[in-house]
Amino acid sequence: MDEVAARITPAADGSICVLGIFERDELAGFVVVIHPQREKLCHAVELAGMYVAPTFRRRGFGRTLLKVTVAHVQSIAGVRQIKLGVNATNTGAKALYQSIGFASYGVEPDALRVDGTFYGEEHYVLRIDPLA
Numbered sequence: 001m002d003e004v005a006a007r008i009t010p011a012a013d014g015s016i017c018v019l020g021i022f023e024r025d026e027l028a029g030f031v032v033v034i035h036p037q038r039e040k041l042c043h044a045v046e047l048a049g050m051y052v053a054p055t056f057r058r059r060g061f062g063r064t065l066l067k068v069t070v071a072h073v074q075s076i077a078g079v080r081q082i083k084l085g086v087n088a089t090n091t092g093a094k095a096l097y098q099s100i101g102f103a104s105y106g107v108e109p110d111a112l113r114v115d116g117t118f119y120g121e122e123h124y125v126l127r128i129d130p131l132a
């Protein structure tokens, strides 16, 4: 739990924020938005830890959260692309990202180790038209 809390704790400099989606007052899902502040990297935002609680899945929460997140990132001046990585076997999440327009640009073999088993990590990018 501490590990999860550490990953989703917003940073004071704005480089990490968390967007949540709620049903009434219940948190249904969240995604971490990482925006590096260094000049060399600040044109790209990374998404991490996308999660919808099991009881809310397959009801459109993930897609809505992702669309709102893309709109939010689009409003950040100078940002040109959003990237993320996903376990290459996670067909549900990959279908969701592809449905929003994310394009796969490669798989890093054995990038992830879960309970002693290695998995490839598939990398996705969404090129965006900045509003500013």
Ligand SMILES: CC(C)(COP(=O)(O)OP(=O)(O)OC[C@H]1O[C@@H](n2cnc3c(N)ncnc32)[C@H](O)[C@@H]1OP(=O)(O)O)[C@@H](O)C(=O)NCCC(=O)NCCS
Pocket: 049, 050, 051, 052, 053, 056, 057, 058, 059, 060, 061, 062, 063, 064, 085, 086, 087, 090, 091, 092, 093, 095, 096, 097, 099
């Ligand atoms: C992946 C995840 C975020 C999807 O959230 P969700 O709220 O269930 O997604 P949605 O209901 O908005 O589904 C959007 C689309 O994604 C795809 N999808 C989502 N879950 C799927 C599944 N289990 N199997 C196949 N396709 C799936 C479908 O194309 C779906 O569209 P459809 O319902 O019109 O067919 C959620 O299952 C989750 O939190 N999983 C565990 C954590 C995880 O894998 N996170 C991703 C890490 S990169």
